[in-house]
Amino acid sequence: MTVPPLKNDRFLRALLRQPVDVTPVWMMRQAGRYLPEYRATRAQAGSFLQLCTNPTLACEVTLQPLRRFELDAAILFSDILTVPDAMGCGLYFGEGEGPKFHKPVRTEADVDALPIVDAARDLSYVMDAVRLIRRELNGAVPLIGFSGSPWTIATYMVEGGGSKEFAIIKRMMMSQPAVLHALLDKVARSVIDYLNCQIAAGAQAVQIFDTWGGVLTPHAYREFSLQYMQTIVAGLIREHEGRRVPVIVFTKNGGLWLEAIAGCGADCVGLDWTIDIGAARDRIGATVSLQGNMDPAVLYGPPARIRDEVALILARFGRGAGHVFNLGHGIHQHVDPEHAKVFVDAVHELSARYHG
Amino acid sequence: MTVPPLKNDRFLRALLRQPVDVTPVWMMRQAGRYLPEYRATRAQAGSFLQLCTNPTLACEVTLQPLRRFELDAAILFSDILTVPDAMGCGLYFGEGEGPKFHKPVRTEADVDALPIVDAARDLSYVMDAVRLIRRELNGAVPLIGFSGSPWTIATYMVEGGGSKEFAIIKRMMMSQPAVLHALLDKVARSVIDYLNCQIAAGAQAVQIFDTWGGVLTPHAYREFSLQYMQTIVAGLIREHEGRRVPVIVFTKNGGLWLEAIAGCGADCVGLDWTIDIGAARDRIGATVSLQGNMDPAVLYGPPARIRDEVALILARFGRGAGHVFNLGHGIHQHVDPEHAKVFVDAVHELSARYHG
Numbered sequence: 001m002t003v004p005p006l007k008n009d010r011f012l013r014a015l016l017r018q019p020v021d022v023t024p025v026w027m028m029r030q031a032g033r034y035l036p037e038y039r040a041t042r043a044q045a046g047s048f049l050q051l052c053t054n055p056t057l058a059c060e061v062t063l064q065p066l067r068r069f070e071l072d073a074a075i076l077f078s079d080i081l082t083v084p085d086a087m088g089c090g091l092y093f094g095e096g097e098g099p100k101f102h103k104p105v106r107t108e109a110d111v112d113a114l115p116i117v118d119a120a121r122d123l124s125y126v127m128d129a130v131r132l133i134r135r136e137l138n139g140a141v142p143l144i145g146f147s148g149s150p151w152t153i154a155t156y157m158v159e160g161g162g163s164k165e166f167a168i169i170k171r172m173m174m175s176q177p178a179v180l181h182a183l184l185d186k187v188a189r190s191v192i193d194y195l196n197c198q199i200a201a202g203a204q205a206v207q208i209f210d211t212w213g214g215v216l217t218p219h220a221y222r223e224f225s226l227q228y229m230q231t232i233v234a235g236l237i238r239e240h241e242g243r244r245v246p247v248i249v250f251t252k253n254g255g256l257w258l259e260a261i262a263g264c265g266a267d268c269v270g271l272d273w274t275i276d277i278g279a280a281r282d283r284i285g286a287t288v289s290l291q292g293n294m295d296p297a298v299l300y301g302p303p304a305r306i307r308d309e310v311a312l313i314l315a316r317f318g319r320g321a322g323h324v325f326n327l328g329h330g331i332h333q334h335v336d337p338e339h340a341k342v343f344v345d346a347v348h349e350l351s352a353r354y355h356g
Numbered sequence: 357m358t359v360p361p362l363k364n365d366r367f368l369r370a371l372l373r374q375p376v377d378v379t380p381v382w383m384m385r386q387a388g389r390y391l392p393e394y395r396a397t398r399a400q401a402g403s404f405l406q407l408c409t410n411p412t413l414a415c416e417v418t419l420q421p422l423r424r425f426e427l428d429a430a431i432l433f434s435d436i437l438t439v440p441d442a443m444g445c446g447l448y449f450g451e452g453e454g455p456k457f458h459k460p461v462r463t464e465a466d467v468d469a470l471p472i473v474d475a476a477r478d479l480s481y482v483m484d485a486v487r488l489i490r491r492e493l494n495g496a497v498p499l500i501g502f503s504g505s506p507w508t509i510a511t512y513m514v515e516g517g518g519s520k521e522f523a524i525i526k527r528m529m530m531s532q533p534a535v536l537h538a539l540l541d542k543v544a545r546s547v548i549d550y551l552n553c554q555i556a557a558g559a560q561a562v563q564i565f566d567t568w569g570g571v572l573t574p575h576a577y578r579e580f581s582l583q584y585m586q587t588i589v590a591g592l593i594r595e596h597e598g599r600r601v602p603v604i605v606f607t608k609n610g611g612l613w614l615e616a617i618a619g620c621g622a623d624c625v626g627l628d629w630t631i632d633i634g635a636a637r638d639r640i641g642a643t644v645s646l647q648g649n650m651d652p653a654v655l656y657g658p659p660a661r662i663r664d665e666v667a668l669i670l671a672r673f674g675r676g677a678g679h680v681f682n683l684g685h686g687i688h689q690h691v692d693p694e695h696a697k698v699f700v701d702a703v704h705e706l707s708a709r710y711h712g
Binding site: 165166167170171173174175214215216217218219220253255256273274275276295297298300301302305312332334 | 529570571572573574609611630653654656661688690
């Protein structure tokens with residue numbers, strides 16, 4: 001198969017701190033419920049899970065935001081919980097509820113019984129989607145693959161769904177740390193295979209979402225979250241189709257630990273909105289690129305307010321390469337798509353003066 | 357009225373960075389659901405709100421943890437939402453649900469219609485409880501009064517209850533910042549009167565709980581949360597009964613902004629568990645004392661694990677005055693009270709070597 005040349009490689013270049021003409025931008029959860037066309041496709045699919053497991057529809061929703069906005073990257077439409085689902089935990093979504101598992105992982109025997117994922121076989125629907133999206137993109141922009149971090153995935157597996165206090169997994173951490181390590185090890189090995197399969201299928205960069213690492217102490221974060229992300233980064237294919245495959249690590253509420261995160265081997269560190277991106281650049285900008293970091297709630301504001309916030313973040317980052325603009329977390333479902341367009345256009349328009 | 361001499365003033369001394377024999381300790385939410393005697397009193401009261409508004413029963417649950425543990429302070433049993441309730445928002449708790457308001461504050465007209473609290477009149481049940489607790493304590497340990505921060509209280513008033521994304525209040529912040537400022541100003545003025553009445557009634561230190569300041573950007577935190585806490589601190593009675601009344605400010609997930617918080621005029625900065633307390637001391641320990649910062653989930657661990665974590669935090673803080681040991685957030689409801697006892701005793705036993 002011949003690979004079409006990449007027409008817009010700003011995103012990949014910025015991840016590697018190479019010069020760009022304007023700051024590239026994409027939005028976490030850019031394929032999502034704020035778009036009416038997404039809601040229509042999801043209704044057609046029947047459920048969120050059926051949308052994830054149908055490569056044609058997953059490709060369709062991946063491409064939808066690119067038809068509206070001048071985004072510099074596409075991101076595979078999927079869910080971080082496909083991995084534990086493939087490990088046999090039985091993912092389901094109750095009506096109007098968050099994700100749940102039929103078989104939570106609570107004991108040493110539960111962990112022992114878990115298989116390591118063979119992603120090409122167990123998650124073939126994801127790889128089919130990746131291949132299809134790449135074909136449809138036809139080189140327009142790069143495609144991002146992703147996974148949850150082992151810690152984040154494990155919180156759902158052990159709690160049996162979402163959590164506020166993480167009482168069950170923290171109880172396991174305090175009382176049976178070896179059991180939790182065994183679980184994290186199995187998830188990490190599964191994630192390595194999962195991401196490498198995505199890369200082989202055509203993902204041109206990958207992001208590890210550590211949504212819940214920020215609920216840990218500094219010491220526990222290193223031991224139970226960062227360590228496993230480091231293992232994953234070390235196990236990834238880093239060159240494919242003749243190009244480096246950059247890795248982004250994003251720990252929400254990880255701003256206090258940036259130096260440690262930057263040392264995990266990733267090319268780029270994702271930032272939420274609680275840290276000043278100029279301060280973050282001062283701390284780690286010499287070794288990694290930064291992705292972020294506008295509060296998604298700014299998109300509720302009027303266009304002038306959105307542009308002001310984009311200008312502020314660009315000014316705080318300052319001149320030069322190494323910034324991928326993004327929201328600090330996923331776009332909210334009640335945001336007006338026109339405001340997302342204002343945001344994306346403002347990044348390109350207002351960033352030109354910081355480059356070249 | 358004659359005031360009985362304070363038998364144990366470690367807590368007040370440590371807040372003011374004065375020498376102590378051992379590190380004082382208390383636990384956020386120490387009067388709470390993890391204690392069977394609390395559950396019995398709450399059942400007797402009928403509901404959580406009836407417990408808050410009954411001074412005899414509020415006094416009883418305030419004192420319960422002190423009968424079990426060698427705590428160095430009592431904290432008034434109440435709720436941060438009594439203030440907006442007194443402003444007419446109509447607080448209620450659905451069965452098994454979090455707090456809700458019958459009349460959320462959404463518009464400029466809603467804000468204009470809100471009264472400033474006259475705490476002696478509108479929250480007399482709280483002042484009755486404070487006076488009763490002081491009498492019952494009889495000088496054993498100091499009594500802490502408290503309030504929510506204006507931002508934190510406002511999140512509940514605007515959202516109409518608890519929230520995950522704070523979409524409604526952030527929309528107000530982005531689109532109608534002047535309306536939000538008017539609301540925060542009214543809440544701040546109410547909180548000043550509320551805390552000053554608590555101090556006049558006998559509270560010997562006060563804590564401002566900024567549970568949700570950490571969901572803001574650095575800039576928005578200063579403008580919409582910290583600014584109003586600073587106004588409150590400046591408006592408080594700081595000397596009473598011939599002693600300084602120390603003020604503690606606690607912003608959960610505020611670790612990135614410690615320098616700004618330490619500059620708000622408070623005597624002590626509360627820390628959650630995501631920051632290393634040694635790093636925090638290096639940053640702000642010359643100007644304020646620190647309170648914290650063990651992950652409440654450590655109390656799920658076996659006694660040896662709890663003692664290890666206490667030892668680690670004591671070692672990280674190091675020698676000398678200016679540390680009040682606490683959890684980094686409220687004690688969880690499923691913790692074994694015996695583990696809380698291990699924690700409190702370990703702080704006293706293991707800290708002696710760092711003093712004197």
